[in-house]
Amino acid sequence: METQIPPQHQDVQPGIQAELDPQPKVIRYNYRGTNKLKDKVALITGGDSGIGQSVAVHFAREGADIAIVYTEREEVDAQQTKELVEAEGRQILLLPGDLKQADFCERVVEETIKRFGKLNIVVNNAAIQLQHKKFEEMQDEDLVNTYETNIYSFFRVTKAALKHLHEGDSIINTTSVTAYQGRADLPEYSSTKGAIMAFTRALAGNLAKKKIRVNGVAPGPIWTPLNPASVSAKEVAMFGKDVPMKRPGQPCEVAPAYVYLASEDSSYVTGQVIHPNGGTIING
Template sequence: MNTTEKQSHQPGKQHLMDSKPTTIRGNYKGSEKLKGKVALITGGDSGIGKSAAVHFAREGADVAIVYLDEDTDAKDTELAINGEGRDCILIKGDVRNIKFCKEAVQKTIEKFGKLNIVVNNAAIQFSEENLEDISMEHLHTTFETNIYSFFYITQAAIEYLDKGDVIINTTSVTAYRGSEHLIDYSSTKGAIVSFTRSLSALLAKKDIRVNAVAPGPIWTPLIPATFDEAHLKGFGKDVPMGRPGQPSEVGPAYVYLASEDSSYMTGQVLHINGGEIIGG
């Protein structure tokens, strides 16, 4: 990684990164696993969300991308989806706003006429050395972005989901092992695990599956937007595989959870973390 990549704006912009994350492997071959499906992905403009979006497109899905203000990244993602021969709609706004979340779902329905895959992925984090340094502003922003929005989007989408449709939530390895510098962020990610398990039980009778992905250290724009240069230099090197992962190594997990390949899985979490042994 280029250790001079520190960014000052959350949740980070991919087009400004010197060491660009890889979105999809060149040898990844789609096999129409999601043909005819429509997906909505929050935080889909870059990083893991973008990887999920482009993988979905290669598998035959049309995609609605919800993003905050990263216009260049969002446009790049739209072009990548179009390059896969699929349609894309960009929906700009703040997922902390319940009205916007309802509008995002409605715009997806208006554009595509249906919704089959909901990916709650948008997230933000602020690193602090001490508990007392966590400001109320950052605390509320973190919870409102990372878990409230999951409720808002899912509540708005649920009436359009039917048998065989899916919800995929992005949690984190920090939900299981914690993080002394990201206490509020880790707390929201733990809440996402409980949200996933509880919602899966509620929706199982409707044959709507709810699962999650818990990434470890993945090289996304959120990282240089969070940490100082010293942390960036060693980012991801403490896992057994000795390196950070790429979004391209996480995206296929979302395909698996979105497709019939995982038809007998609900309420579960996939751990893509470079070898950390995590309970749960």
């Protein structure tokens, strides 16, 4: 899946996938669903593009109905996700809004239950990523917005969802390789991803008696709109070349990890993190 990425930049967070060149690979042509998630219902935050979109389509191919949460500026990408999910013969609910608002975090769960009557899988995936090469350039607003989006929403959506989850259901949190390595120019983002990793482990222990599994996925450099929306065009052109595999990954190389964690294949797995990162060893 070698990909040549030309220099490009977007000024809007978390980025618009429709404007990427080349377009990310969302699903492999030879991926065959086997009903691993037959008639399950999944709520995916940040499900309009990138990894979230790929997870939505893979889940749908495995038989799940989908609800996705996204910002209103990402409507074009969300409509593409809708088309892809419906092409798999499954239903999808679009939930535009602001996850920084506590009441909206509750409402997305309520709307999912209203539409589908149940909820089995929660994928906390939404994130923003702001670059600050000098730490003192960070504004308090940057810190608040990043934390409210990247970790507060995970707490709030999960809390609202728990009353509807039962034995065998699962929660999957998107963390990052930066949770383990840190990244000098992404201090807020890296620290929220570290918080997500710790949240995943703590929540897994908390919910083990209820037999609700909680796991995480920590991607490395994956080609999504978050990248050109975060760094310079020159840096984008070098994206992913510093990992052992010497290339960025594609969303379709990450999404099957979510299928595994959402399905009975991982029935004895909780409190763990999968690392699709191109070969970077982080011992975490």
